[in-house]
Amino acid sequence: MSQRHVGVTELALRDAHQSLFATRMAMEDMVDACEDIDRAGYWSVECWGGATFDSCIRFLNEDPWERLRTFRRLMPHSRLQMLLRGQNLLGYRHYEDSVVEKFVDKSAENGMDVFRVFDALNDPRNMARAMKAVVATGKHAQGTICYTISPLHTVEGYVRLAGQLLDMGAQSIALKDMAALLKPQPAYDIVKGIKDTYGDVQINVHCHSTTGVTLVSLMKAIEAGADVVDTAISSMSLGPGHNPTESLVEMLEGTDYTTDLDMERLTRIRDHFATVRPKYREFESATLVDTDIFSSQIPGGMLSNMESQLRAQGAGDRIREVMTEVPIVKKDAGYPPLVTPSSQIVGTQAVFNVLMGRYKVMTGEFADLMLGYYGECIGERNPEVVEIARKQAKKEPITERPADLLEPEWEKLEDDAAKLEGFNGSEEDVLTNAMFPGVAPKFFAHRNEGPKNVGKTAEQLAHEQAIADGSANAVRAPIRYTVSFGGQTHTVQVEPA
Amino acid sequence: MSQRHVGVTELALRDAHQSLFATRMAMEDMVDACEDIDRAGYWSVECWGGATFDSCIRFLNEDPWERLRTFRRLMPHSRLQMLLRGQNLLGYRHYEDSVVEKFVDKSAENGMDVFRVFDALNDPRNMARAMKAVVATGKHAQGTICYTISPLHTVEGYVRLAGQLLDMGAQSIALKDMAALLKPQPAYDIVKGIKDTYGDVQINVHCHSTTGVTLVSLMKAIEAGADVVDTAISSMSLGPGHNPTESLVEMLEGTDYTTDLDMERLTRIRDHFATVRPKYREFESATLVDTDIFSSQIPGGMLSNMESQLRAQGAGDRIREVMTEVPIVKKDAGYPPLVTPSSQIVGTQAVFNVLMGRYKVMTGEFADLMLGYYGECIGERNPEVVEIARKQAKKEPITERPADLLEPEWEKLEDDAAKLEGFNGSEEDVLTNAMFPGVAPKFFAHRNEGPKNVGKTAEQLAHEQAIADGSANAVRAPIRYTVSFGGQTHTVQVEPA
Numbered sequence: 001m002s003q004r005h006v007g008v009t010e011l012a013l014r015d016a017h018q019s020l021f022a023t024r025m026a027m028e029d030m031v032d033a034c035e036d037i038d039r040a041g042y043w044s045v046e047c048w049g050g051a052t053f054d055s056c057i058r059f060l061n062e063d064p065w066e067r068l069r070t071f072r073r074l075m076p077h078s079r080l081q082m083l084l085r086g087q088n089l090l091g092y093r094h095y096e097d098s099v100v101e102k103f104v105d106k107s108a109e110n111g112m113d114v115f116r117v118f119d120a121l122n123d124p125r126n127m128a129r130a131m132k133a134v135v136a137t138g139k140h141a142q143g144t145i146c147y148t149i150s151p152l153h154t155v156e157g158y159v160r161l162a163g164q165l166l167d168m169g170a171q172s173i174a175l176k177d178m179a180a181l182l183k184p185q186p187a188y189d190i191v192k193g194i195k196d197t198y199g200d201v202q203i204n205v206h207c208h209s210t211t212g213v214t215l216v217s218l219m220k221a222i223e224a225g226a227d228v229v230d231t232a233i234s235s236m237s238l239g240p241g242h243n244p245t246e247s248l249v250e251m252l253e254g255t256d257y258t259t260d261l262d263m264e265r266l267t268r269i270r271d272h273f274a275t276v277r278p279k280y281r282e283f284e285s286a287t288l289v290d291t292d293i294f295s296s297q298i299p300g301g302m303l304s305n306m307e308s309q310l311r312a313q314g315a316g317d318r319i320r321e322v323m324t325e326v327p328i329v330k331k332d333a334g335y336p337p338l339v340t341p342s343s344q345i346v347g348t349q350a351v352f353n354v355l356m357g358r359y360k361v362m363t364g365e366f367a368d369l370m371l372g373y374y375g376e377c378i379g380e381r382n383p384e385v386v387e388i389a390r391k392q393a394k395k396e397p398i399t400e401r402p403a404d405l406l407e408p409e410w411e412k413l414e415d416d417a418a419k420l421e422g423f424n425g426s427e428e429d430v431l432t433n434a435m436f437p438g439v440a441p442k443f444f445a446h447r448n449e450g451p452k453n454v455g456k457t458a459e460q461l462a463h464e465q466a467i468a469d470g471s472a473n474a475v476r477a478p479i480r481y482t483v484s485f486g487g488q489t490h491t492v493q494v495e496p497a
Numbered sequence: 498m499s500q501r502h503v504g505v506t507e508l509a510l511r512d513a514h515q516s517l518f519a520t521r522m523a524m525e526d527m528v529d530a531c532e533d534i535d536r537a538g539y540w541s542v543e544c545w546g547g548a549t550f551d552s553c554i555r556f557l558n559e560d561p562w563e564r565l566r567t568f569r570r571l572m573p574h575s576r577l578q579m580l581l582r583g584q585n586l587l588g589y590r591h592y593e594d595s596v597v598e599k600f601v602d603k604s605a606e607n608g609m610d611v612f613r614v615f616d617a618l619n620d621p622r623n624m625a626r627a628m629k630a631v632v633a634t635g636k637h638a639q640g641t642i643c644y645t646i647s648p649l650h651t652v653e654g655y656v657r658l659a660g661q662l663l664d665m666g667a668q669s670i671a672l673k674d675m676a677a678l679l680k681p682q683p684a685y686d687i688v689k690g691i692k693d694t695y696g697d698v699q700i701n702v703h704c705h706s707t708t709g710v711t712l713v714s715l716m717k718a719i720e721a722g723a724d725v726v727d728t729a730i731s732s733m734s735l736g737p738g739h740n741p742t743e744s745l746v747e748m749l750e751g752t753d754y755t756t757d758l759d760m761e762r763l764t765r766i767r768d769h770f771a772t773v774r775p776k777y778r779e780f781e782s783a784t785l786v787d788t789d790i791f792s793s794q795i796p797g798g799m800l801s802n803m804e805s806q807l808r809a810q811g812a813g814d815r816i817r818e819v820m821t822e823v824p825i826v827k828k829d830a831g832y833p834p835l836v837t838p839s840s841q842i843v844g845t846q847a848v849f850n851v852l853m854g855r856y857k858v859m860t861g862e863f864a865d866l867m868l869g870y871y872g873e874c875i876g877e878r879n880p881e882v883v884e885i886a887r888k889q890a891k892k893e894p895i896t897e898r899p900a901d902l903l904e905p906e907w908e909k910l911e912d913d914a915a916k917l918e919g920f921n922g923s924e925e926d927v928l929t930n931a932m933f934p935g936v937a938p939k940f941f942a943h944r945n946e947g948p949k950n951v952g953k954t955a956e957q958l959a960h961e962q963a964i965a966d967g968s969a970n971a972v973r974a975p976i977r978y979t980v981s982f983g984g985q986t987h988t989v990q991v992e993p994a
Contacts, residue, residue: 184716185751212712212731212744219681219713234709234786238735246788247709254682263792289731291743295760467964492980 003258007043007228009081009204011242012273013071014046016232019208019241021283023055025276026453027067033272034074040265042078043228044114047071048107049082053090057436057443062451065110065428072111079140081114082107086127087403088119091435092341096406097129099413103431104133110428116174116204118144120342123375124164125401135169142204143170145190147177148337149297150330152378155186159193162201172202172228175221178339179299180210187217191224206230208242210300212289215243215251222257233266235274239287240300246270279455298326302343309351318354325350325358332385333369334377345369359388367393373402409434421445500755504540504725506578506701508739509770510568511543513729516705516738518780520552522773523950524564530769531571537762539575540725541611544568545604546579550587554933554940559948562607562925569608576637578611579604583623584900585616588932589838593903594626596910600928601630607925613671613701615641617839620872621661622898632666639701640667642687644674645834646794647827649875652683656690659698669699669725672718675836676796677707684714688721703727705739707797709786712740712748719754730763732771736784737797743767776952795823799840806848815851822847822855829882830866831874842866856885864890870899906931918942 012033017025037045048068056064071080087094089103104115115134119126127143134141143165145158162173175182175190182205191203205221207214207230218229231237234244246266249259290300298306303323310316329350336342349366353359368374370381370389386397398405410430416437417423417430422444433440456464509530514522534542545565553561568577584591586600601612612631616623624640631638640662642655659670672679672687679702688700702718704711704727715726728734731741743763746756787797795803800820807813826847833839846863850856865871867878867886883894895902907927913934914920914927919941930937953961980987 183750184748189751211747212735212741213748215709216713216716216748219716234788238709238785244709244786244788247786250708250788250791251681251710251713253680267789288735289741289744291731291741291747292764294747 003256006222006226006252006257006259007204008041008245008248008259008261009044009046009206009228009230010037010040010042010245010269011046011230011232012037012236012269014048014050014052014083015206015230016236016241017280018051018055020236020239020277021280023051024059024280024283024454026060026451026455027062027070028451028453029276029279029455031070031074033269034071036265036268036272038075038078040262040269041260044079044081045071045075046081046083046116046230047075048080048112049084049090049116051090053432054436054439057432058439059454060452061443061446061449063447064432065106065426068107068110068112079113080111081116082112084115084117084130086117086119086130088126089130089431089435094126094403094406095434096409097403098408098410099431099434100129100403101133101136102410102427104130105137106428106431108134108137108139112139114140114142116142116144116176118146118174118176119375120146120339121336121375121377122146122161123377124161124168126375126403127165128168129403131165131168131170140171141169142172142174143168144174144176146337146339147175147182147186147190148179148335148339149181150335150378152335155189155193157378158190159197162194163198166198166201172204174204174206175226177205177207177214177217179293180208180212180214181293182207182217183213184216184220188220188224191221191226195225202227204228204230208240209238210240210287210289211291211293213291215247218243218248219251222252233269233273235270235272235277239289240285276455278461279457282456296323296326297330297338298323298347299338299343302338302347305344306347306351309348310355313351313355315355321354322347322350325353328358329353329366331379332382333366334379334381336369336377341365342369342374345374359385362389362392364393367395371395371397372399375402422447500753503719503723503749503754503756504701505538505742505745505756505758506541506543506703506725506727507534507537507539507742507766508543508727508729509534509733509766511545511547511549511580512703512727513733513738514777515548515552517733517736517774518777520548521556521777521780521951523557523948523952524559524567525948525950526773526776526952528567528571530766531568533762533765533769535572535575537759537766538757541576541578542568542572543578543580543613543727544572545577545609546581546587546613548587550929551933551936554929555936556951557949558940558943558946560944561929562603562923565604565607565609576610577608578613579609581612581614581627583614583616583627585623586627586928586932591623591900591903592931593906594900595905595907596928596931597626597900598630598633599907599924601627602634603925603928605631605634605636609636611637611639613639613641613673615643615671615673616872617643617836618833618872618874619643619658620874621658621665623872623900624662625665626900628662628665628667637668638666639669639671640665641671641673643834643836644672644679644683644687645676645832645836646678647832647875649832652686652690654875655687656694659691660695663695663698669701671701671703672723674702674704674711674714676790677705677709677711678790679704679714680710681713681717685717685721688718688723692722699724701725701727705737706735707737707784707786708788708790710788712744715740715745716748719749730766730770732767732769732774736786737782773952775958776954779953793820793823794827794835795820795844796835796840799835799844802841803844803848806845807852810848810852812852818851819844819847822850825855826850826863828876829879830863831876831878833866833874838862839866839871842871856882859886859889861890864892867894868892869895872899919944 053064056062231245232242237244367389413434417433550561553559728742729739734741864886914930
């Protein structure tokens, strides 16, 4: 029997630690695994983009461009892959096209191979320029479908969106399931639909594992023809993260499909991260599996955000009302997928609606969403709510691509960066400051202090374990102390009374 | 589209806590969930047998028969299900047939509906009498295939075994995957093979989740025609336990299959056990997912047993040698599935072989296994090793059913029990003492003190959380120490200044 080869994208170096412990993994905790990752036979290694850039400069005092160059040097045989939020790049606003082009060029130049380009609203116009820039560099442009569920989202719609991405020059299509909502049957249907409609286009499937069902979804996607699936090595898997790489490999044994990954190397990669993960335990959530999102349609992170907003207002008991309000706000906004930043925007407005009356007060971001400044959603926006947004924000609704409103800004961004202490004169630094103007100045000023590791040391972990075991909680055996008291020094022996 | 209904067996009340925290859950932590479990629409509720009986009398000072009667009373609409180790009942030796019959009768009388009968070696002769006894009571007799992997274990062999179980009167066949070794393709092939060969016989599939692949195996088993699958509510799932019930339900949406479980009740059951599980955290292993067993063929529990045996001999560094020895011992023994008790017997012998030379010293249990006293395995036993066993144990090999060697023993067991302090005169007590003669006397003597809960209280958990948060790391309340100083001893009280 001839088996079809299924590619695997390893997520340990990016989305896995982003999802499991808030993107806090220091580069020094990754370098020793790179040779095995490089040689294990992955289709690609996701290692940059998403929140890693932000986390590097905000928490780790690490130059993200240097991180990219290090990965390039340590993994010469691999396709390096990044997640890129279209016209937002890695930041939280729309950038003018020349900035998008510059970022893509510099990323490619520093070693990036595969650009997974997405937009939170699935608005193709927000992805087009980044896709074009990637194609121009000769690197791999991957167009992305953000998967969500709503009365308007259909298999046919997703297949149509795939066509639009292909028209932009996508060399592959990613089906991105950030909330672990993709069940086996729609996974099968969407992949099959794209293959049947557009021929043998490469399809990559990315699922989180939060709901516990998505390894099955990967199986059905593979049966439908998916070419590459995303997983994380087992010691960096599950919970709000992803399905375990080794489980995927074993799952396919005896089927018509195979991964050809090197199990010995996978074992070493696993053992490496098994020692790293406990260092970041304090950043981990306790969630093992959570299927609530299927009924609530509210991702876990969004729910905890809303809960803390309510508590801050002394209204922690009103979460049920807010959960009932979210679907209304989502519908009024034209059914955006709930993913950063739309999840925060919709969630915060739902909280406001419950606390102050529906749309009595609108956040600036929600008004922008209603007025088209984030792009188009699949559904029509509620005209009455658009009118309220117009009045409150004193802005007119737009129908054009949001970035079309922006003036060329590269020169200004260069000027801004040039004024900063510690700016190194590179275009990379200009881009860093452009995307994180609130954080980059401090990072530049302190960059020469070198990377910080916010994980715990082995000694701290051992001490905590001892406390958990109760053994460090009390004096058990005689301990000798030197005690200075009244100007004199004595040796004192202490033991349990 | 008409969907086929798939039944579900809920494991929260038995195998889930047995696998996750050493069968320690007290009855009082289960009763409040019973009404929802009873009404959620499960095919059956596994709640007794396995190690629950042992744990009840050894750790929880709880009468297991009373537990069964309580479940019966609290779940009047449900099929109650138990796991029964054939001729071993719930103990660790073979019992004479009249004891097997008595146990089955008493279990049925106290409320049991479905008897899942298995044998560690898959020897049908060790299951036949228990099956016959169940059929005689009019209750549901489920014959079990223990799934394992070896050069001799084939799909055809498992299908043949199913036929032998049906010939014994099995009303359904359980495919039991205690080590999470069952991959999707063999799951499909075995279920399909049984259905194709024997027509529409009911097939129940039981998988652990240790390796992370078995929810996919359940999906393929369902596609092949499986009628009932075993899961545990999500807050009692994963790791060495089982796949989450809610994930199974959601997984099937949009497919040709449905469970019809009541999601509202599942949510309440989940919430109940989400508060219970942390109480037993100290009994939990940290394993989230482990695919090592696919290459080592050694279940996780067996591996840690061997490691602690080696450490006790000051040979903790020789685990690799033992892991290489296990397949040799397993082959010599005729490829027994590695499950209690064969996993311990094979594992301990492998340790002995490494430490003292191959078969230089044989455990009594391993000699018995080699001489046929546990029954027959699928493969031929190595005649040279049988000969060594014969000499060392000074016993002849047998080919008959082991229980055929036993004299009628019920009257003796009655006499034994009657002598015990606290014996209540019931046949149930006779059976309890028959199965656990080393534990039952103490339990009878202390039974009237009532059940013990070995889980932590809410207060203890809060205190531990505070320690983990670092806040209890300092002296909070006065602590008294004995201090030796200048040759004199004083009692000193220390408290926050």
